[in-house]
Amino acid sequence: MKATSPVCAASLSLVLAGLAATSCGSTNSAYTALPIPELLTGTTFDLTLAPSSRQFLDGGATTTYGYNGASFWGPTLVMNKGDVVQMHVTNNLTEETTTHWHGLHVPAAADGNPHQPIAPGETWSPRFEVKNQAAMYWYHPHVHMMTMMQLSLGAGGLIIVRDPEEAALALPRTWGVDDIPLVLTSRRFDADNQFDVTTAAYGDYLLANGVMNARVELPAQVVRIRVLNTEVERAYNLGFADGRTFFVIGNDGGLLDAPVSTTRVQLYPGERVELLVNLGKDAVGSALTLQSFNGGQLFGYPGGEPASSGNFGSLLNNKTFDVLRIVVTGATAGAITTVPTALVHNSYWTDADVTNSRTLNITDMGPGTPFTFDGAGYVDTVINQTIALNAVEKWTITNNATFNHAFHIHDVQFKIVSRSSGSVGETEQGWKDTLSLQRNESVSFIAKFDDFASDTNPYMYHCHMANHEDEGLMGQFLVR
Ligand SMILES: [Cu+2]
Structure with missing residues (x-):
């Protein structure tokens, strides 16, 4: 099987820097390289939310929001459990925002909910200890009655917490190589190529890390995919087109006791899941497709509505659609080649x-x-x-x-x-x-x-x- 021509490869470095736009995602015949948001490390994090724009479709650019100069979404914050982190969030929008640390166990005054507004031009500087276990969390605006609009314009970012238990496991963790984030949402565009951010519950175009028709190269070994659903309303029912088994190793707030093998995983808005996929037997140059099997859902399933237009319809509704094209490359040095049989020991409340x-x-x-x-x-x-x-x-x-x-x-x-x-x-x-x-x-x-x-x-x-x-x-x- 021939690998898909990397039409957008020339712009990859710009996309990684959050600077560029690609227009090559606008047709089904071309793929766009999956952007990998940059990592910010340390114990002081500066975030600035500002308006931006990105070229999604032929014609006019789409107005977006992004943190730290990105034209959609923002950098990934890496925190170590036990660190005390100092956050500085500056609002360069012309309206109020807040920044909520979704999933983090922090004092309510540092939570970033509607009671901690950041006025235009102001900086909010909460400080808190990272008490969560290793997992993927995220940050996003939480202004009452404006969350849908600001989130839909692209305001959000990932937080990865690391801890010694996770670090001791033989898991893939080379960012962008064998450990990738996959932030899923969809958007509808109006006649002027602008996002519908107020009425559309569902978008017509899937966005993976902010691009349409996303394609990623992953090595022929065990790879880790950290998935977040940032949709307004749609749920995902993820699996591979070839029906292969993969493993769920973690959920919203930590690793599981042991990997769970499955062929499907469901994700509602706000939920995260960490997956391991063994590509060790896939030929270099071959390709596989992650899909969402949303066809045939019962009434009430978000995105199962059969309409293709209107506030609760979309071109993606009630059908199976592609989420990510994966092209297999040669294994890396030090590749993880087996899925662990055990992970961490959780003790749950009963x-x-x-x-x-x-x-x-x-x-x-x-x-x-x-x-x-x-x-x-x-x-x-x-x-x-x-x-x-x-x-x-x-x-x-x-x-x-x-x-x-x-x-x-x-x-x-x-x-x-x-x-x-x-x-x-x-x-x-x-x-x-x-x-x-x-x-x-x-x-x-x-x-x-x-x-x-x-x-x-x-x-x-x-x-x-x-x-x-x-x-x-x-x-x-x-x-x-
Ligand atoms: Cu609801």
Whole structure:
């Protein structure tokens, strides 16, 4: 099989620098090199969010947002567990933003939720200890009623936390070589090539790390792919076109006890998963395709709606579509050639540890009405839940609304303990901060709310479908 001609290779270095645009992603006959966001290391991180633009389609450039000069998305921050990091986030937009550290266990005043606004021209400088386990987290704006717009324009970036347990394992970790990030979303363009950032729940064009028709070269060995769903609403059901088995080694908040072999993994907005794929038997020059098998979904599945246009339709809806073309190259020196049989030892909270239980009920008043928790939309002055410091709580989220959701809670990583629709999926075991919730389903998780208390600064819980969140499917809690 002939490797696809690298039409865009000449611009790769510029794309890696976040400077350039490629227009070659606009047809199906050409691939664009998958950009790998640069790594920032150390204990002081400077981020500046500013307007930019990128050439996605023939014709006019598309207005975008990016951090640190990137024309979409931003650099990847590498942090070591135990480090105290000093963040400086400067807002060079003409509107307010915030920067939320999704998945990180930090004091509420450093959380970057709607209560820590950064005015235009201002810099926000939280400082916190990195207490999370090795995994991939992310940062993104969290301004109430503006999250969908700012996220859709491209504001976001990855955070990779490293720790000694992960470092001791024989896992691929050469960034951009055998360890790659894969940030998935989609966009709809208007007649002037601008993103629809206010009405479209689904895009018509898949973007992988910010480019269409993405292609990456990976060596003939075990490779690691760290996937994040940053869609407004669409869920992904990932697998390979050739049906091959791959391994899930980690979830939102850490590595699993052992790799889970599978042919499919589902990812709702906000969720992350770390995969190992063994390319050791693939011929150099051969190619394989990662796809999303979104065809034939039941009503309620985000992106399963059959319409190809309108606010809840898209050209990608209810079908199988390509996500990433992988072309196999020669193995590297020091290649990882086997998938480990064991990873880390997690000890999860169980029912025996629970000190308090609470329930949340998602409802709506029928099609077209806003989704709410317990019948009430988000109000920034209302504290919806108060939790005792060091409580181990069991939360049961029931979805009585007409559509599936993606429940996310700040401050903690939790363990999913039950699903009323069946058993907890093998690929969603481990530490999580975001979960999928089907219609007519109840999901329970257990988490410990430790370390950080405040009488005044709340954390948020919300649907991570940004349109639902902006409409008010969000609540807030104090830990005190
Ligand atoms: Cu939702």
